[in-house]
Amino acid sequence: MEFKLVISDPKTGKSYQREVKDEIAKRFKGMKIGDAIDGAFLGMSGYKLVITGGSDRDGFPMKKGVHGARRVRILMSKGVGYRGKQGVRRRKMVRGEVIDDDIVQINLKITKFGKKSIEDIFGISDEKKDEEKDKKE
Numbered sequence: 001m002e003f004k005l006v007i008s009d010p011k012t013g014k015s016y017q018r019e020v021k022d023e024i025a026k027r028f029k030g031m032k033i034g035d036a037i038d039g040a041f042l043g044m045s046g047y048k049l050v051i052t053g054g055s056d057r058d059g060f061p062m063k064k065g066v067h068g069a070r071r072v073r074i075l076m077s078k079g080v081g082y083r084g085k086q087g088v089r090r091r092k093m094v095r096g097e098v099i100d101d102d103i104v105q106i107n108l109k110i111t112k113f114g115k116k117s118i119e120d121i122f123g124i125s126d127e128k129k130d131e132e133k134d135k136k137e
Helices: 022-028 118-122 126-136
Strands: 002-008 015-021 036-038 048-056 071-076 090-095 103-112
Touching: 002 022, 015 022, 015 118, 048 090
Parallel strands: 002 103
Antiparallel strands: 002 015, 036 048, 048 103, 071 090
16 A cells, blocks of 8 residues: 655745555554544654645546545536536546545655655755755756
């Protein structure tokens, strides 16, 4: 079992990707959108995270309020998984709110910050920041 985690920082607006496998990935199985997670088991001590969504192996988004872990076609007028004209409703395929084996990506948002910065935790060094500045010039 393997998941791609997309961790977003609401302070800076940046997102960070991380892959988890085996034991850590098994902890996510059965969780729902909106569940809070302690960042300690991801190596982010002091951080608290909330599951905000995700997508399955075929690219269908997870939607809060759709019970279970199955794929369903629901009638939508707005929201996650639908970009349409105002007032137009269509049937769209979405994934339920529970994480299972078919989910590939899990989106997380930081709600409580720890002592160390996220760049230090993920090993994003000042060298990479300097390279980005050189490319812009």
